[in-house]
Amino acid sequence: MENLYLTIVLAPLVGALIAGFLGGRIGRAGAHWVTTLGVGLSTILSLYVLKRFIFDDEAVFNGAVYTWLVSDGIRFEIGFLVDRLTAVMMAVVTFVSLMVHVYTIGYMADDEHNWPKGSLAGRNSYQRFFSYISLFTFAMLMLVMSNNFLQLFFGWEAVGLVSYLLIGFWSNRESAIFANMKAFLVNRVGDFGFILGIAAIAMYFGTMDYVEVFAMAPDLVDTQVALFGGVSLMTLICILLFIGAMGKSAQVPLHVWLPDSMEGPTPISALIHAATMVTAGIFMVARMSPLYELSEVALSFVLIIGATTALFMGLIGLVQNDIKRVVAYSTLSQLGYMVAALGASAYAAGIFHLMTHAFFKALLFLAAGSVIIALHHKQDIRSMGGLRRYMPITWLTALIGSLALIGFPGFSGFFSKDAIIEAVGASQIFGAGYAWLLLTVGVFVTALYSFRMYFLVFHGQPRMDEHARHHLHESPWVVTIPLILLAIPSIFIGWYAVEPLLFGGWFQDAILVVPERDTLAQVGAYYDDQWGFILHGIMMPPFYLAMGGLAVAAYVYWYLHRRNPNIDEELQRRAGPVARLLQNKYGFDDFNQRVFAGGSRILGQALWQTGDRRLIDEGLVNGSARTVGWLAARFRHIQTGFLYHYAIAMIVGLVVLLTIFVTF
Secondary structure, eight states: OHHHHHHHHHHHHHHHHHHHHSHHHHHHHHHHHHHHHHHHHHHHHHHHHHHHHHHSOOOOEEEEEEEEEEETTEEEEEEEEESHHHHHHHHHHHHHHHHHHHHHHHHTTTGGGGSOTTOTTTTTHHHHHHHHHHHHHHHHHHHHTBSBHHHHHHHHHHHHHHHHHHHTOSTTOHHHHHHHHHHHHHHHHHHHHHHHHHHHHHHHHOOOBHHHHHHHGGGGTTOEESSTTOEEHHHHHHHHHHHHHHHHTTOTTTTTHHHHGGGSOHHHHHIIIIISGGGHHHHHHHHTHHHHTTOHHHHHHHHHHHHHHHHHHHHHGGGOOBHHHHHHHHHHHHHHHHHHHHHTTOHHHHHHHHHHHHHHHHHHHHHHHHHHHHTTSOOBGGGOOOGGGTOHHHHHHHHHHHHHHHTOTTSHHHHHHHHHHHHHHHOOSTTHHHHHHHHHHHHHHHHHHHHHHHHHHHSSSOOSOHHHHHTOOOOOHHHHHHHHHHHHHHHHHHHHHHIIIIISOTTGGGSOOOGGGOHHHHHHTTOOSHHHHHHHHTTSHHHHHHHHHHHHHHIIIIIIHHHOTTHHHHHHHHHTHHHHHHHTGGGHHHHIIIIIIHHHHHHHHHIIIIIIIIIIIIIIIHHHHHHHHHHHHHHGGGOOOOHHHHHHHHHHHHHHHHHHHHHO
């Protein structure tokens, strides 16, 4: 199996290298064929691996394929840990990536129009984009298949690097450059905590291997670190690792990079924000469950951060007018649900929602991209409307994605989101009541912003200009086929996966939960079958809140909007300071710009003026030259050119030396 796993990882890398270095020779068709075939091969093999775990009871693979170095007894290796958790992640990552590759053929077909004429950066941009997204898939596979912290960190940083390249892909746009720099810097903040956590593991455990660390962890549970008056080693490690997850998975307050990353082409929005980069933190915490279960403090921290992100980021989606930014804030909110599940020790529910979310959120992003193509890259939902009659496939698939997102009964999101809310409600750790309240209210908010966008885009009277309306038509098959293929699991995957993933012990030893915190076991006590789960769910508050949000959205943005097209602006105007607070995104961006960015510029200015100019230039460089000149001006008077002056100096010197010799 080792060769099979190597093929899964290396196939996208080979495609990326060929498209990247030989793109000018193989052309556009060659680039998209070689990368799509590479990712397609990885997808087929990943689904085969998943099939073996489902039907053939495949044994867990844990082995090193390459030893980089051994230092002070610590082995730094490249290796794979492929278990049931890994198998699910591999299948999700490769399938969504394959859909994005196919979709990109249509979306980026006219990319030359996005570059100035004669731009060197625009030359072979199509091939370069395919190289980047294929390289991204390789990096994500390295991350989820790793069996040690070294390789985990490699994949962690590699997806960050490629996301930087993708977000700023249209480098001729100042907003794109600002967005990718913002993503890079914010992720560096999280990654600093992440690498400190790995360093603490290396220091106290003396190994980078997951299995060895997990086996040793119970023996170090009482170890204290002399920090802040003494803190548990497990708590410190888990919180530091989670800070890294806060950056990658965009949790408050390290969430600010994700909405701005919409400046990149739409396919990377689906790739980064659906199944790959932003879910890396979710996967990492689930993989580290044997460590997190040893620290209730860390779990409470995770739970509170996740719930806070889920509600308050969803509220911002209510006032967004850019179609991609609405979906982006939806991603932030849903990531909060996943993180809250992890904090409640419902790791399986978090991974289940990760999987369902990957399908319906990729579907929503790609449907948004289909709309953007049809409207010649216009993204303001206030200038859309009535697209249902022109784009029936996009309309239907967007409806499916929206219903899955709000947790409509029977759709995939219903099973995973309800399981999370139930599990958090069953949790007894600190912050569980606060988290349950926020997650429950968040269901109403999710339905409201989702169908606000849906009705404003696809229903009502067309509000685009006459030229755009005249050219409206459904997107080509390379765009609509991925939409259809993603819509299928958005409807059905929950029916098949809810029982084994949540209540059937699918993850076995891949995820560890101590019995007293096994909230999913409490939820499972009331589980009979899928229909029973649905009947139970429709009697709970989240269902009525979701239907309430849908009803309000339909009344305001479908019924009233037909009579008053300005009702959305009027409602925001009436909301006054609340709307302004949401439009300003709670002031996070302003604070970061003024305090961190502004403070850094002030510090840099001070170091430049004081350190560089005055101390180094004027003090050391010019100052040393002036000192030498001053000394030279004084000492040159000694050089008179008269022999008797030199003879006297020699005699005086000799007398001084003799005096010293005799005295001492």
